Amino acid sequence: MNARSLGHSLSALALLICSQLAFAQKFAIVADKLYTMASGPQGQAGVVLLDGGKIAAIHPGNSAPAGYTVMHAVYVTPGLIDAKTTAGISGAYNIPADQDEDEQTDPNTADVRALDSFNPREMLLQYINTYGITTVQAAPGITNPIAGQAGIFKTVGPKTVGPTVDELALKPVSAIVFNLGESPKAFYGGKNKAPTTRMMTAAIIREGLLAAQAYQKKWTEWNAGEKKDPAKQPARDLKLEAIGLALRGDVPAIFNAYRADDIDTAIRLAQEFKLKLILSSVTEGYLEAALIQQSGAAALVGPTLQRLESLETINASLENAGILAQAGIPVALMTGFEGYVPKNRVLLFEAGVAAANGLGFEGALRAATIAAAKILGIADRVGSLEPGKDADVVLYDGDPFEYTSHVTAVLVNGKLSYQRE
Amino acid sequence: MTPKPLLQTLTLLLALHPINLIAQQSPSPGTAHSDQALVVRGAKVYPISGPPIENGVVVVRAGKIEAVGAAASVAIPADAQVIEASGEVLMPGIVDSHSHIGIIGNPPIPANVDANEGSGPLEPQLRAIDAINPAAPGIRIATAGGITTANIMPGSGNVIGGQTAYVKLRGKTIEDMIIPGTIGGLKMANGENPKHYGRRDQAPMTRMEVAALARREYTKAQEYKRKWDDYNKAVAAGSKDAKPPERDLAMEPLVQVLEGKRIVQHHTHRADDIMTVLRIADEFHYRVVIHHGSEAHLVADELARRHIPVTLTIVDSPGGKLEAINVNEHTAAILEKAGVKVAINTDDDINSSRFIIREAALAVRGGMSEEGALRALTINPAEMLDLGNRVGTLEKGKDADFILLSGPPFSVYTKVLETWIEGEKVFDRSNPADLHYATGGYDVANQYPKFNAAAAGGAQ
CATH class of the missing domain: 2.30.40.10 (Urease, subunit C, domain 1)
Known part of the structure; x- marks a missing residue:
């Protein structure tokens, strides 16, 4: 030539x-x-x-x-769907400059949106795209009892040029995220702040939901009133507005829980406030399959390959997704958050392990595609x-x-x- | 899921209860008496020392391999206990050249973690054997992954972390576990991890000081060795008044390194850090194995030229720390192509020991040959621990450490069925008490009666 x-x-x-x-x-x-x-x-x-x-x-x-x-x-x-991850908001370098997934300053950060942290140029997004993951639900991290607003985004690959986060968003606000278990009390307890116990974590969530109910009532009354006196108009509260989205059922409430009794707590709180419940992580879910099935909740399971590094994850089972699906629970797969090496799990690998451990080939593929799309309310577009x-x-x-x-x-x-x- | 009959439920509970330990130790089907031959026949055998054998036979006696070959060519001893394994795959027990099982317990909460002595960056006198808990579940999880031999090491928080232990994954005490005649390696580290002292305004806070600390310590060791050599020479020459130098526990293992009796097992990720390891090894003429080697592919030619082996920790994604930002699935393949001897390790708890074969499969995905990936799990790590004469291949006279797989080694659908160490079965997937070390949930049966139903689902 x-x-x-x-x-x-x-x-x-x-x-x-x-x-x-x-x-x-x-x-x-x-x-x-x-x-x-x-x-x-x-x-x-x-x-x-x-x-x-x-x-x-x-x-x-x-x-x-x-x-x-x-x-x-x-x-x-x-295209595969990672039903809950911090990819896009928690960067590969794992230095403060690229960690934007966990606002650890207040146990209630209902007003924060993954949308406002999501970085389309993050290398981990490109990385998972090369393993077939085309849609992710990016969710705030695991520290705050009321953590904020998840969003659903398309991923970008090495050949993708230039989309903005707003162009990538399938659902800019897809869920309100709540966290139970060790993380909230470990972080705030370490600073002698609430919550230092699981009891307080649940109480903070109930207080937040109750306040949002009252807020909603005030606005309903204001809107119904005939003579609208501007001086009496309720002040806007972005946190309570966000929680209200879940209260009204506009978006689901994702409760992240590992231990079986934390899963029970999630169901208890969701039933009290009539929330559309999606459980995430669900590590000991296989011990409570009947209870979860009866509650009507969907389960975002994973990561299957997680390190068994805490008391609440020590009982993780590779067969979890298979057992939950067999119990009739809608199951999707997720990679969640990794704080060290590797910085991100790969949904394709998670699905493979689930496939080989009870979920089966088509069951795992379904969990990674159409089942996830249905649970997340995006089946009209993807899955x-x-x-x-x-x-x-x-x-x-x-x-x-x-x-x-x-x-x-x-x-x-x-x-x-x-x-x- | 189908609930299991009550009897099986009770069996599961008993099997997990400590009281059953005594029962487990008595001979059971699948455990040969020391003088009786054990034969496994019908499996596809990967001896590693030669090509795979369809319908192979392995004969074991007194914990050693007596014969390996095709069914037609190996005589079955008359007294043999025979295990039929047709449709299965038999390969050597896996050698994990970098593990923290037993020294980082389960779960790895502070009470259970003894890997990094945080009081100073130079700790050659520390011995892993003084912190390894043989009862740690991680050891059984490792056998569920097919691992039979491990190099259990202190962590990477110190420039010199301490003495590692070469062990078999069996026994109640660390003395039962240690491979006779071995003294272990010496754990060293450079790059990001040892610099954590800088956050307390202590040395080292830079890579320069990490290297300087190592060089100072080996310079001291050279001097210590010279004193002892002089003393031993004087004694040998018949001197009556020669006085022995004072013993120094920190210097002794370093002298073993200088004498080539102890291999430096060196944590290092970034290409320039790898070159620093080689520079110092050259200066003090010691033997070294590169561990992790996240950027080893960038200096593959340097490693090949010097015949430096590399044991890789293969993780799902790049990042988590800056020195792991160039992690990719091709590193093993690039090293193999360059002629570097490659092993694959777990660095448990970075990767679970259950998934060591999976790591090798990911290396195959990245372009490594299947043959090379099998060697990277067996003979290559064995040689990196100076254990190549005992384990790592299925050859007459070697330890009878082997595993049975349900299918091709690198398929996601393949399960480790059985793990044997020196003729004793240490893991059996068909036993519910063992199964949950493979699938997870081993700790639950005592906590939650409900787990029995789940266990029944899993045992299928």
Whole structure:
């Protein structure tokens, strides 16, 4: 190859890359084994057509129509969903400059939003995108009893250029997060502040919910009043407004709990205030499967590979997700927060371990896609490959859960975010 | 899940109760008497010293391997107790060249953690054996992961952390565990961790001082060695009035390092920190193994040229600390290609010992050969601990340390079924009391009666 033709090739390559970076192309994804996670048979040969950032059509077989860029893979699945993580708000460097997940200054920080910490350029987001994770629910950390507002975002990959956090947000505010167990009392107790016990953690949460009820009542009365005297208008309170979102059922309440009795506490509080309960971590959930099932709560389970580093996580079981799903509880998988090395778990690996320990291949794939989307209220956009849904697609060269397989390409909103070299 | 019959529930409770320890020690099916031969046949055998053997046979007697080969070529002794293992995979017990089981307990709350003596950065006189708790659940979790031999070490908080222990994962006392004739390695560390003293305005607070402390200590050790050498020479020459130098517990292990009897097991991540390790090892002519080596791929040629082995800790993602920011799944493959001897360790509790095979599988994902990844779990770490003549391969005369797997070693769906050390079974997945060291939840049965139902689900 002479220098000139090399130059041509390079510019052609550059053009190709630019086009893939900048625009949602028309892609035909040809799969030997297509897992749409919609209704109908799974694991058959099939073709997914992507156009304008959405899924245009799905055909059986392996023939792609003209005008599409064709990509082939052994396995194809919807983009994976990490149902609760701090990726995007807790950076890889693990230094104060990049840790924005835990506002450890007040046990009630209901008014903080993950949205305002989320960094689209964080390297861990790009990293997990290369393992097929296209959607994350980023949630405030584990210290505050009333921790704040989670948000649901698309991820960015190494090939993604430039979206802002607002462009990535599927749901800028997706849940109000509450924390039980060791972390709140360990942190504040260490400073001789409340809470120093689990009792106080629960009391702080109940006080917050009660205050939000009263606040809501004041506004309802004000709004219903005929003569609105501006002098008597209630003052706005952002914390109480946020808690009100959960009280009214506009968003679910996520209670993070590890130990079985903390899970019981979450259910008790949720029932008292009629919250839409989602449990997260749920480490000892397998001991309380019947109770959780009866409560109607969904479970965000994980991380399966967590270190057994505290009294409340020592009983973690690889079979947890399988046991909970078998009990009829809606189960999604999550990676949560890691404070050291590794800084982030990878949902694909979590799902693999769950698959091999009772949840099964399709059960784990469901938990990582459509089940998560349904629990998080985003199934109209993501979680399965169906016409009209977002073109979030992952391609693999083998069984997605085998450690020795590879993610060969990831598309988010119809754009190539990662392609294996 | 189907609730198990009451009898099985009771068996589970008894098995987890300490009173049953006595029963566990009596010979049971699957435990050969010391003079009786034990034969495992039908499995696909990975001897590591040679190519895999379909339908292989392993003969064990008195804790040693007596024969390994294809079914057609190995005679089954008449007295043998035979275990049928067709459809399974048999490979050497895994050697974890970097672990903290027993010295960081379960859970790792302060009462259970004895890895880092925080009172000073130079602690060569400390011995891991004085802090390892043989009853720690982590040791049984490790056997559930297929580990039979481990290098249990002090932590990386000190420039010289202390003397490590080369152990088998069996026995009630550390004396039962120590591999006879071994003295362990010497734990050293550089990079970020030892600099924590800087936060208390103590040395070291810079990488420069970390290196200087090590050099000062080895310079002292050279001098100490010279005094003893002079004394021993004088005694050998018949001197009657030669006075022995005063013993120094800190200097003795360093002299063993200078004499090549004790290998330096060196925590180091960043490429420039790895080069600092090599610079000091060159200066004092000691043997060293690079541990973690998160950026070893960046200096693979330097490591290959000097024949320095590397034992990697393979984690799920980069970061958590700056010196681990370039962690990636390709490091093992790059080192293998460059000709560096590679092992894979857990650094338990950084990675759970249950998942050491998984770590090797991730190295395969990153491009390492399956053969290389198997060696990285067995003979390579054995050689990094000077134990290559005893463990790490299935060869006549070596210790009968082996594991049975339910399928291909690197599949996520494969389970460790049994773990054997010197002809004794130490883990059996079909035993509920053992199972929960693999799946988790081992501690629950005593706390929550409800766990029995969950255990029944898990035992399937």
